[in-house]
Amino acid sequence: MPSTLKTAAQFFALRSLVRGYALIGDPYAGVMSSPPDRDPYAMYEKVRAKGDMVRSRMGAYVTPSRELCDSVLRDPRFLTATFDEASMVSITLVQDGHKVVNPVQDSFLMKNPPDHTRLRKLVQPFFTPRALKDRTASIQKIVTGYLDRLDGRFDVVEEFASQVPIQVIADLLGVPDDDKALFARWGSSLAETLDGVWSYKQLKGLHATIVEYNDFIDGLMAERRRNPQDDIVSHLVTQHEDLSREDLVATTGLLLFAGFETTVNLISNGVLKAFENPHTVAPLAQSPEYAEGFVEEVLRLDPPVQYTIRWPRERVELAGVSVPKGMPVMLLLAAANRDPRTFRDPHRFDPTRSNAREHLAFSAGIHYCVGAGLSRIEGAIALHELFKRFPDLAPDGPIARRRSRLIRGALRLPVRANASKRPLAVKST
Template sequence: MRTWLWWAASYGLPRALILRQAHRKDPLALFLLESERGADTDRYIEELREQGPLVRRKRLSVTVDHRLSTAILRHKRFSAIVPPRDARSKPVQWLLRKTELGLPNPVEPPAMVRVDPPDHARYRKLVTKPFNHRAIGKLRDQIIAETDGLLDALAVSPNADLMESFCAQLPVAVIGAILGAPKEMHPRLLRWGVGGAPLLDLCPSWRAFRGAADGLREGAQYFDGHINRLRKAPQDNVLSQLIVDGGLTHRELLTNTALLLGAGFETTVNLLGNGIMLLHKHPDQLELLRADPELWPGAIEEILRHDSPVQVTARMALEDLTVEGHDIAKGTVIMLLLGGANHDPTVFPDPYRFDIRRANAREHLSFGNGIHTCLGANLARIEGAIALRSLYDRFSDIKIDTTPPRRATVNLHGYRELPATLVA
């Protein structure tokens, strides 16, 4: 009951409003609910685009405009703490206090994506330090080795679900190395990451939230002990260095570990899966890559732009502002549909065309922008380029056996499975 009451106060009330708006055919509400069903939502993005750069609502405004989204993400007077608890009604604040779950929620402070300066600058400095040139080089070597091992296994059993056997296995091995989790823990890391994905949505259903919360409890219990073990006997990994540096409290370490599991490696999982499907649908683009492997970095950027693994973020105005000619009142919450901004025709001509040679593909907002730009963006790019290039170098053909279903989440955008037959 306690968990349900907390969900009701945090997500249930906003969800009820969205359901009501969907009944009125509001495109934002339909985008959110249809995304949960794994349906195509491009039509709702384009309906919003037709309404202008900033679509104003009483409680939640929205933009799919690339220029406005970029300006908001870079603006210093927008907060990433959305919505702050003190902005909610007094009864809701009381209920949240009474039912506090005590879990390291990856979308609440002190998670890095939900803190503002000066705390954010402190976190960013501490977390950036372990991702130095040496650490990235070591991870690159591991990515190559893990990829080769996964491809060897696929060569033996060429009928496989590529999401399960390839796209998920490589990123979880990398995140396991970052966190110092032994290989036998990888299946559990994967389960916690997949289960926690709905927490990154605006208003997950009770069923989705309950499953995510159960996984969060289990993961928090493990990492509570793991962090204490690393504190006593540090290893050569990113989490150990953060512990040794001593700049983050135990709670901050736990919460940002949950964030890495919920968003860090899941982004790369979907980058790989989305890339395989795009190349399956556009064999002419795959032929270009086979003829000129130097095109792979640009292909990764176009995959990120065309089918963004992360679809949504939000910001709140800390004062009355004018941004790109739009007056925005203090307290206004704006949802930024990053996938929509990545299809803005004023920035990306013919935006729904997949073109690995698109000159400005890297201008996508799939990793955000400004101070909250994804810390692992370059690592994800490296994983994507190595994994996909190696996959298509090893196999002459990859046949997707059926129309694969999308994941039933709003923010983390990808496929639930990719049943395939691989031809050497």
């Protein structure tokens, strides 16, 4: 059989298998095959009703418990997957006989110590509280700059929520302005396939994106070697000359894509939560402190990253269930964030909730999100300034959801607003 047909047949068989198991109520198959744009929270509650550690007939284990998710994430007996295992179909890509570096699959997000430790250390200094404090004024400027272009009818995702994080992370890395437009397209293609590649068409799209990204970053690294600036790419290519090309391409790529494909959803989910809870709009527009609590509660109740997976390197006993070596354990972060044992009245949106920060939206343990502080700042400034500028912001047409089970957010969110209306009286920021 020609290899393309063989791959297509593999995808078809895999899809049918997972859908079949979902039909008989299998929790793992249910998450993996639910319509990607459907509200998943009712399904998570069905998993919770089955217990803290639910065995899937597909061999995987699923947990909606906050305590168990947190302990697995901090447990050195658990490893992060290679992407091949996570997506169930091998997607290692080759171009002209050379491996094409996948900025997610080959990055330290998917590595275990000691490689993970070595690579993570290289970028952490750019995300310390001190470094972020120095960035806050420029984030404020970026947000205001995009708001100045908006009035009347616009798509809040396309023209604001995606633009701000792209600009912030591109500035940090040193991506020239003219190239930023490419990222929205690449990011969508990558984000769509993070929960697995399910069709041959998706595989081809992913391949094209990654090849284009490899070419682009090779060019940028060469330019920064010749002409270093004050940015992360320049720092990595000039201060860490021993790093392999693969590590360089994957590390910068991870920061780029993790840097905006998640924060865009935090902002869009935040706008939706404000629409659903109109009483929160005035305090959100008036108070930067309230905006910080608002962002934390959005992260808890509707997190951009819905789950993650870990594999035990040995047999492990969890909540009375014995998990064999090498079996995937799906940690439902979004369900953990609604665990009634940690969060009172867990389905209620309450930006003043005192323990919202106990959510697992940024994971925990050694893979805790490097960009958590940055996205908190971006989210709070973006939502505060958006509603301060447009206190009358309202939905203006059907909302389209992202087609992913892993990444949750809006793809299109048409709104109308009138900047000429007098804004609410606000505290200065």
